[in-house]
Amino acid sequence: MGKTGEILVLFLFLFLVLVFAPSQAFYLPGVAPRDFQKGDELQVKVNKLSSTKTQLPYDYYFLEYCKPSKIMNNAENLGEVLRGDRIENSIYAFKMRRDESCKVGCRTKLTQEAAKNFKEKIDDEYRVNMILDNLPVAVPRQRRDGSQAPTYDHGFRVGYKKDDKYYINNHLSFKVMYHKDPETEDARIVGFEVIPSSIKHEFSEWDDKNPKVSTCNPNTKIIPGSHTPQEVAADTYVVFSYDVSFQPSEIKWASRWDTYLLMNDDQIHWFSIINSLMIVLFLSGMVAMIMMRTLYKDIANYNQLDNQDEAQEETGWKLVHGDVFRPPVNYGLLCVYVGTGVQFFGMTLVTMIFALLGFLSPSNRGGLMTAMVLLWVFMGLFAGYASSRLYRMFKGTEWKKITLKTAFLFPGIVFAVFFVLNALIWGEKSSGAVPFGTMFALVLLWFGISVPLVFAGSYFGFKKPAIEDPVKTNKIPRQVPEQAWYMQPAFSILIGGILPFGAVFIELFFILTSIWLNQFYYIFGFLFLVFIILLITCAEITIVLCYFQLCSEDYNWWWRAYLTAGSSALYLFAYAVFYFFTKLEITKVVSGIFYFGYMLIASYSFFVLTGTIGFYACFWFVRKIYSSVKID
Structure with a gap:
């Protein structure tokens, strides 16, 4: 228990450093800072409607x-395309300060x-996303708890509905905050x-080159709610307008994302960590008890019996030593899934390390x-x-077939x-549909890089x-005695998935909220600790359930070890169903x-x-205990 406690203290210390370190240290910008002088052109870019x-x-x-006059697309990275981002130029242009x-x-x-499209998007509460100098546009709103701390909605609504009439938000009042260099005029x-x-x-009268609008001119200060709203109707002219104000700010460039990010309740995150730590401490206590007391006692007794003539009276886990390493049914498929799990584990671990270092912060759009x-x-x-290493241990010979299954x-x-999902989204004419070129690039990455690397590793x-x-x-497999109801495979597997979930x-609540409710997820320090x-x-x-299984003289532990921890994915999917019906307002069948x-x-990956x-934990445990006893 001492070593486990030391490891937990170390992780807790790492967690405190990652969570409370200054944002500048861990949220490296996705783009380099740009200095603007007074009068420099600022171009607002438009993103997707979400x-x-x-x-x-x-x-x-x-x-x-x-x-x-000419719509130009930004060169999006792979992540932006998969997220449905479509960044283009717009008519909104300012002069700095x-x-x-x-x-x-x-x-x-x-x-x-056009009127029908506007009404549909207003009904579905679509929001317009814009970008200026890599910062997403935000709409300030009042906190529900009455606090004066600033909080924002991401993007502004297309319009609103009142008394069965639809109104479009056709005037935008922009506010740009800037931090001025005290020694120069740059900002x-x-x-x-x-x-x-x-x-x-x-x-x-309307003149495209010099439009004259009585309700909008350089001397007019637009006050929201003081004019007749613009109704959405067919054959109606809509005039789009905007104004802009610049405001100096004490916020430094390195901290400019903090306002967007610090909206979640850290107390709930703390509760999450404490809840998880309690589970780990409980399990660590059980494992320590098994390893230090029961197992040592078992091993001492078994080794003592070998020195006497009572070896034939073996009971418990030593009794199945001749069958415990017998290859399981469908061991080839098990090797495939273990290999895929190693691939997924490596991807997850390295991604989290990059995220902790700040390379995958929200400012690096699509980077994650x-x-x-x-x-x-x-x-x-x-x-x-x-x-292939596991397959070779099982004395398999068709390694190329296993490699193909691992790769595909x-x-x-x-x-x-x-x-299939992409085809459905494409049918809805959504920008979330991945273009053919990107789909081809994904297949090329799969067949051109991933498959050859799988073969190289397998070789x-x-x-x-x-x-x-x-x-x-042993050559002849031992008969497994009838098991108690609580040691039946289905029951023990389902029980095993509860604690990891x-x-x-x-x-998981915060992750789903960031994905499905368009929130930024940024607390990778918490996430990394939860992953550990x-x-x-x-x-x-x-290990605990595997030990109980072997003590019941059931040596079929290979698949059960994999499924015990893997069954937590069932609870993850069940939680996703619960989240769908309690937190989301999705009504469309396609959605x-x-x-x-x-x-x-996501559940399959989990x-x-x-x-x-x-599986690997149980594999290490079984090899450890059977190498510690003397077997005739």
């Missing part, structure tokens, strides 16, 4: 908004189709806010997903090595589900000498399929990860 009710993003220009009271953008006539942008409003602009995909591809080397089984299932793994068992396996379920706790929990619960499809992929952790 909704938590449908989960289907759309291109900004899907609606009849003002278009620049020069306020403008009211500026007309354009006039557009709503067709029947850096540290905040980007907007207050949307609906105004029915009035004009007599890009890193996960690329790391998955390159971790194929370890997947092939792990699966898990990615193939995930890609098939992903392809080197199979060339190494086979892992020797600490005891010999219990260690992470509170943090998950590893320890999976290992310890599998529901989209949600459950991706949560099915099964592979936790199952592999449990």
